[in-house]
Amino acid sequence: MPKDSGSSSSAQLTRRTLLGAVGLSAVGIASATAASAHEHHDGRAGSGRPRSGLSFYGRNQAGIATAPQAHLQFAAVDTKVTSRSALIKLMRDLTLAAAALTAALPVGQTGAVNGPPDLAPEDSGEALDLPAAGLTITFGFGPALFSSPGKGDRFGLADRQPPGLRQFPSFKGDALVAGRIGGDICIQACADDAQIAMHAVRNLMRVAGSRARVRWTQTGFNRAAALQQVTTTPRNLFGFRDGTNNIITSDQAAMDEFVWAKAADGASWMVGGSYLAVRQIRMLIKDWDDSVLEEQEDVFGRKKSTGAPLSGGIEFTKPDFAKLAPSGKPVIDPKSHVALAHPEQNGGVRILRRAFNYANSDDAKGAADVGLFFMSYQRDLDRQFVALQRQLSENDLLNEYIQHTASAAFATPPGTTPGGYIGETLLA
């Protein structure tokens, strides 16, 4: 699996210096990033060295195997274009702008401050003087782009719709909020700085202009990049280490087996891409915070302190689901989150989780709206995410403390090379 690249030369340059020094525009950045060196990551936030520029180009889109950055800006977008050629132009423009942004360049030919004074600047400017901060921009295509009851086969793509790419079935306990489901295209912008991630989505939407409209958005966060000396597995807002038994993205065999789509999975244009499951999961933190430690640990099947399985050992010890307590009951409750989600209990199924914590303003009743913005990448949504989520939604002890409020599925196509665009294997 090719890894994302970290550009050592552009790394130290800010948006303004790079543009000024070499006169590069969005068009010219391709060669700057294509020459990037490779960076290794292990899939856990906070465990990498500080990042600057990661290459936008490559066999796979960046932002999937990339170790999670500190901030997420996610947008599910509907496109207003009506022809295949207009959709191609939109994806070309978004690709060019995304490549510029990830190289710490402003969007457009004149950027934020070099255009005519009597025109609105092409770039909004809040990322001037800032480095790329590990910005990755990942695009995905939702099922409605291929066919939808209201809009039919708008772009002549229905026969290319991957078999598993459809709106998720409803799961037990779903509390989905109208307006926070699906989307034609998703933009996952992640960076080690919130302003840079926001700037990316804001300016991509300006590039799209009247050709696209935001359907719903969400921000998310992980441990600050400045805390990189802390190398333990990050904790979620329930206070548990989250990511212990995630796929390690440098494990190419696991990435090939579970994450990167193959032609045999039903859509040859998706080779080198992956399928994204998005679920916003609200945490009922008042109830959780009042629950006793023993209950909290039983819910997950792991120790809150170390993340070790309740069957013993250290964080990375394999859980022993057969181990019995003196009472004769399994030490790890079969309905605990880990017992239900572990591959041993699921015919070997694994997913690459790339979740972020989120914290919105309190809701209208004054209750906290915080939780996990769950995202996972996999080869096959039905066999992996849907199978797991069905199992969890029916049985997970965690369900008492969570509510799924937003949901979407996307096909994230393979990456592209300079001069190409994201989606070319589908749309060309």
Ligand code: HEM
């Ligand atoms: C708010 C919701 C959730 C929370 C707080 C949460 C938290 C956790 C924690 C603490 C672990 C144990 C440590 C680890 O291996 O990462 C874990 C494991 C896992 N979770 Fe979740 N999770 C949530 C939702 C989900 C969902 C929706 C799925 C998939 C449908 C999922 C799939 C998994 C998987 C596959 C594992 C690894 C199990 C193993 O191999 O041991 N989780 N989760």
